[in-house]
Amino acid sequence: MTNSVAVVTGGASGVGLATAKLLARDHHVVLSDTSGERLNRALHDLDSLGVSAESIVADVTDRRSVEVLMVAARAAGPIASVVHAGGGTPRHASPEAIVRARVLGTINVTAATLAVAGLGTTLIHATAHAAPPLPFGTVPRWVFRLAPADPEAVVAALTRLTRLGPARLAPAAAHAVSGTFVDWYTARMTEVFDACGARLRSTSVESIVELCRDGLRPAA
Structure with a gap:
């Protein structure tokens, strides 16, 4: 076991937990999720494997919450890997909730990781499962350029885009535009x-x- 740290957002279940189990083979794992109850169950699962792990409740849509997570993880050792799988939403989430989780989560986790990154630190953002084509064509990329100064404006603009097509396709459109x-x-x-x-x-x-x-070796 090394003293390097791997952080997994959305680590309480699904792909996040599966990822954490793999990374725990040679890292101290810091699991993050919005639910302390789910995190406790996931940590118990990891403890049964005899690996080194801890959990921290954090909301990836809240920049300060993510900053606290990363600072705490860095205190445990040098951060080797961050896997952001925390952009997921409940099955019946609204298009706005989907866009908000994925857009703000990406921006916040990127900024917070950069603040504590060392040589070789790897950040991986998990995009959504393959989504169907948008019912209204392509996404105007100029909207994305608002991200550094006004991420909330990006969320609002992309949410409006999801409403241009049929309502039944709005959740799929939200995944598609946020994945883009x-x-x-x-x-x-x-x-x-x-x-x-x-x-x-x-x-x-x-x-x-x-x-x-x-x-976690990215392609050249």
Whole structure:
């Protein structure tokens, strides 16, 4: 066991917990989620494997909450990996809730990771499962450029876009537009991470577990 730390948002269940179990083979794992009850169950699951882990309740849509998470994780040791799988929402979440979780989560986790990143720190954003084509065409990318100064404006603009098509397709549209944002923002911030000796990428939820099995080595 090394003293390096892996942080997993959305780590209380699903892909996040599966990822944490893999990373715990050679990291101290810090699990994060919005539910302390779910985190307790997940931590019990990890403890049964005899690995080193702890949990911290955090809301990825709240920038201060994510900053506290990352500072606490950094106190446990150098952060080697951050897997942001915390952009998920309940099955019947509104389009606005979907967009908000994924857009603000991406921005907040990126900024908080950059603040504590060291040489070789890798941040992986999990994008959504493959979504159907948007019912209203492509997303105007100029909306994304509001992100650094006014992330709430991005949420509002993308939420309005989801209402342009049929209501029954709005949740799928919310996943699609927010996934497009995640890819755009990751590409935009990759150069910043590179300059700090860290690494950043986004990948599909389906690929996260395989990527962790491969040691979180981003493709060249």
